[in-house]
Every structure is written in structure tokens, then in C-alpha cells.
Amino acid sequence: MYSHIDYQKIIRLGWQEYNSRREIADIQDLSVNVSTNKVFKLTLVDGGCLMVKVSSFGKFENFKDDHTIINVLANNLEYPYESLLSSSLMKDDELYLYRYEDEFVDVWMVFYRPVRIAERLPKRLSEQQVRIFGREMAKFHKMCDTMAPVLPHSSKNLQKDIMQLMRNLENPEHAEQFRGNGDLIRRQCAEFLKNIDIVGFNSFRKIPVFVDWNIGNFSVRPDGTLYSRWDYDWFRMSSRIMDFYMCSRVVSDIGDKTDFSYTATQLNEERFLLFLEEYHAIFPLTENEVRFIKEAYRFFILHYVISNGIYFFSDFYAKKLQKEAVELYFPALDKVFNAETILKRLKI
Numbered sequence: 001m002y003s004h005i006d007y008q009k010i011i012r013l014g015w016q017e018y019n020s021r022r023e024i025a026d027i028q029d030l031s032v033n034v035s036t037n038k039v040f041k042l043t044l045v046d047g048g049c050l051m052v053k054v055s056s057f058g059k060f061e062n063f064k065d066d067h068t069i070i071n072v073l074a075n076n077l078e079y080p081y082e083s084l085l086s087s088s089l090m091k092d093d094e095l096y097l098y099r100y101e102d103e104f105v106d107v108w109m110v111f112y113r114p115v116r117i118a119e120r121l122p123k124r125l126s127e128q129q130v131r132i133f134g135r136e137m138a139k140f141h142k143m144c145d146t147m148a149p150v151l152p153h154s155s156k157n158l159q160k161d162i163m164q165l166m167r168n169l170e171n172p173e174h175a176e177q178f179r180g181n182g183d184l185i186r187r188q189c190a191e192f193l194k195n196i197d198i199v200g201f202n203s204f205r206k207i208p209v210f211v212d213w214n215i216g217n218f219s220v221r222p223d224g225t226l227y228s229r230w231d232y233d234w235f236r237m238s239s240r241i242m243d244f245y246m247c248s249r250v251v252s253d254i255g256d257k258t259d260f261s262y263t264a265t266q267l268n269e270e271r272f273l274l275f276l277e278e279y280h281a282i283f284p285l286t287e288n289e290v291r292f293i294k295e296a297y298r299f300f301i302l303h304y305v306i307s308n309g310i311y312f313f314s315d316f317y318a319k320k321l322q323k324e325a326v327e328l329y330f331p332a333l334d335k336v337f338n339a340e341t342i343l344k345r346l347k348i
Helices: 007-018 060-076 127-150 158-169 172-178 182-198 240-251 270-282 287-307 315-336 339-346
Strands: 024-029 038-044 049-055 097-101 106-112 207-209 218-220 226-229 236-238
Touching (some): 007 049, 060 106, 060 207, 127 207, 207 240, 240 270, 270 339
Antiparallel strands (some): 097 106, 207 236
16 A cells, blocks of 8 residues: 555545535544555544545456445345445445546545444354354355355456466566565465366355454354454455355464464364354355365465465564465465365265
């Protein structure tokens, strides 16, 4: 994200273009500054309240595609998830997006309604909460699966992202980012592409997945069922398995930690197996999907840590996680993850 941007000015320009009859009273920066995306609360003179997400990461076209899909999904979800997602503002029957460009800056934004927040899950879940979370993810995924045919097309896919990373490995401008680990990363990319072909990934049904399921991104009702979900930075149309790694972290025995790493050990925990048992009972998994869990994790590290970590994390954490990826995550993956254990447990 660019430094020294007058976000207030740009947001006011975007809002003026949307509806000049409603005046802005206040703009509050709510960004947690974990990623390069910025989030603001917009208070209007008439008492109205909206959220604004401002981004410069990636491509504007992908941002538009993602938020168009999310908006259609938000408006089509049915009970009990009809209010789970935020809906964005429309203008002339289209999602309203504002793009600001000059010789130094290129940013874009979407305006959306704030979601209501109920209770947060504890840092460490009880066994009952693990089971409820497994059932809830299955029910939500199942509903997303039924909605998939009515959603707009997405141009993003996993193979494109990995191919882009491989191209970046050959670009001298990115040399510092990979710190001499190009060969190892290249081998991991090749392993990923080979293995997803073996499990038949292209035949998997693609649904909306939000990937970043950590307890700071959603709230639950008192009975533990899903109530609201925010932060759509990692959204994509892909296999439901893409959500599983972050779910394994939610249910992990170690619980949520401020100082975190992205090890794969959570995928081998008893608590994750409990989660999968409950999930499988409602929305059954296939053998190849179970085997894909390993590759979904590999993609997570390659794409969100290695390729784009500098955009999603602070400089300290980006370097820390990338160092751990090449020294710990990849070398341990074959030892840590065992699909046979899961297949046996789920009786697949």
C-alpha cells in the first residue's frame, strides 16, 4: 500500500460520486494494519453508518470479481445464514466500486453495510465447541454449494496463482523476496501442480471459500452456531477443502495465539479429526478431497506466505513466516500429514 495517501479525500470523492445528497460527518480508520488493505467506518450526517474497504493489492478486476460474487452470495444465503455476510452498495443495478488513479496512486474501494457481531469463540475451544464448529462449517459449505450455480464467474484459480509465483521466481526484481530459496520454492510449486492433477482437483466442485477462518473474523450465537463473518481478503471460488487448514487452527489444542506460526501439525490433531467427523456426517468428503488437504496447505504456504506474505502481514511477520516456511513447514509436511489416518477415521 502506498504511503502518505489522503484516504479521507479519496473516500469523500468516492462517496460524492455515489450519492452527493448524503453528507459525510466522520471517517474513522479501523484498519488493524495486518495487511495492505485499509478499512474505514463512514458516519453520515443523517445518522447512517457504512464500512469502506480500500485496496491496492493485486488487480482491480479480481477485486471487482470477488466482491461481486460475495455480494450475490450475501443476498442469496438463506436461514440461518441470511445475515452472515455483509452486502455491498449497488448503483444502477451493479456493484458500486470507486477507483482513484493519478501518476502516483492507484487504489479502489467498495462500500458495504456493517455486520452485526455476536459472541467470539474462546481462544481454546471445548470439545463440544469443536463439534459444533465442524457441523456449522459443513452446513455453511453445503448451502454455498447449492448457491454456486447462481454466482458470477471468477477468473482466479489455484494453478494461475502458482504459475504466477513461478514466473516471479525468474524475475530479478523479486530476488530479495525469495532470499536465495528459489530452487526449493520451485520444487514445491511443481509438487503441488503434480499432486493436484493426481487427485483430480479440476473435477472438484468449486464453492465460495473465505480461507482465513480465524476467531477474529467471525462471531457465533450463544449456542455456538455461525452468526456473522467479516474480512473477505482471501476470498475465492475453489474447493471447500481450502477452508480446512484455518479451521484446523481454530480447533487446535494450542488455541489462538498472538505470536503465531503456520505449522501443519494441527492437521494431525485429534481435535481436527473430531471436527472432520462432524463435518463428514453432514456434508461427506471424498477420498481425493481428503488427500487434497495436504496440497491445500501447501498452496496456503506458497501463495499466502511465500508469494504474497509481504502484502498480508507486517514486515516482521512476513520475513518470520517465510523463513519458517523453507526451514520448517515444507520439510516437515510429508512427516506431519497422513491422509490414511483421516480416511480410516472417516471410514472412507
